[in-house]
Amino acid sequence: MNKDYDNKGLSLIELLITLSIFCIIVLLALPKFFTNDYELVQKTRLLGNDIRMARYLGMSKSAGMYEVYFGKDSYKFSYGIKIIKEVNFGKNFEMLSSFTKSRVNFNRNGHPNGGGTVTIYDKRTGKFCDITIIPGTGRILIKDKIYENEKLKINR
Numbered sequence: 001m002n003k004d005y006d007n008k009g010l011s012l013i014e015l016l017i018t019l020s021i022f023c024i025i026v027l028l029a030l031p032k033f034f035t036n037d038y039e040l041v042q043k044t045r046l047l048g049n050d051i052r053m054a055r056y057l058g059m060s061k062s063a064g065m066y067e068v069y070f071g072k073d074s075y076k077f078s079y080g081i082k083i084i085k086e087v088n089f090g091k092n093f094e095m096l097s098s099f100t101k102s103r104v105n106f107n108r109n110g111h112p113n114g115g116g117t118v119t120i121y122d123k124r125t126g127k128f129c130d131i132t133i134i135p136g137t138g139r140i141l142i143k144d145k146i147y148e149n150e151k152l153k154i155n156r
Contacts, residue, residue, distance in 0.1 A: 036122060036124060036125050036127075037125070037127065037146055039122075040093075040120065040122045040125075040127060040128070040129055040146060041129060041144050041146065043089055043093060043120055044120050044129040044130075044131060044142060044143075044144065045142060045144070046087065047068075047075060047087070047118065047120065047131060048131045048140060048142035049142075050068060050075070050077045050085065050087075051068050051104065051118075051131065051133065051140050052140050053066075053077070054066040054067065054068050054077060054104070054105065054106060055106045055110050055112075055138055055140065056110075057079075058105060058106035058107065058108070058110070059106065059108060059109070059110045062079070065079055065080050065105070066078070066079055066105060066106070067103050067104065067105040068103065068104050068105075069102060069103045070095055070097040070099065070102040070103065070104075070118055071095065071102070072094060072095060073088060073089045073090065073091065073093055073094055073095060074086065074087060074088040074089060074095075075087055075095065089120070091123075092122060092123050092124050093120060093121065093122055093123065094120075094121045094123060095118060095119065095120055095121070096118070096119040096121065097116065097117075097118050097119075098116035098117050098118075099114060099116040099118070100113070100114050100116075104116070104133060106138055109138075110137075110138040111135075111136070111137070111138045112133050112135060112138050114135060115132075115133050115134055115135025115136075116132075116133055116135075117130055117131065117132045117133075118130070118131045119131075126148065127146045127147065127148060128146070128147050129142075129143055129144065129145070129146060129147070130143045130147070131143065
């Protein structure tokens with residue numbers, strides 16, 4: 001009683017193997033979609049940490065000598081005239097600063113020369129993140145939340 005069946009369908013094992021290979025390929029390609037947002041948050045945290053370092057060094061060593069200068073797509077962390085660190089964000093990112101002379105330094109108490117906000121804008125996606133320095137206390141708020149372009153007005 002051995003009947004030869006004409007098997008035209010897929011077995012359960014073949015179907016599971018095919019679906020798992022497809023899922024692996026999709027999961028490998030999926031992180032590429034979120035790299036722009038990650039890069040924006042990473043650059044925001046890097047700048048925020050360098051501003052915090054300028055504050056801590058200004059409080060512990062030389063008040064007012066450690067400064068962070070904000071350019072259009074880069075910033076410089078310096079001690080007097082010596083540049084300690086220079087970071088270029090590249091052509092896809094733009095920085096907007098509300099600080100006087102686009103720089104910030106801190107006194108012995110950790111208070112900045114003025115409060116303000118630095119905005120890092122991603123030109124590709126239209127998203128941005130903010131870093132705010134509170135004028136009275138010198139507290140540095142790194143906002144990891146990514147905002148859409150409706151709030152930001154860029155003069156070009």
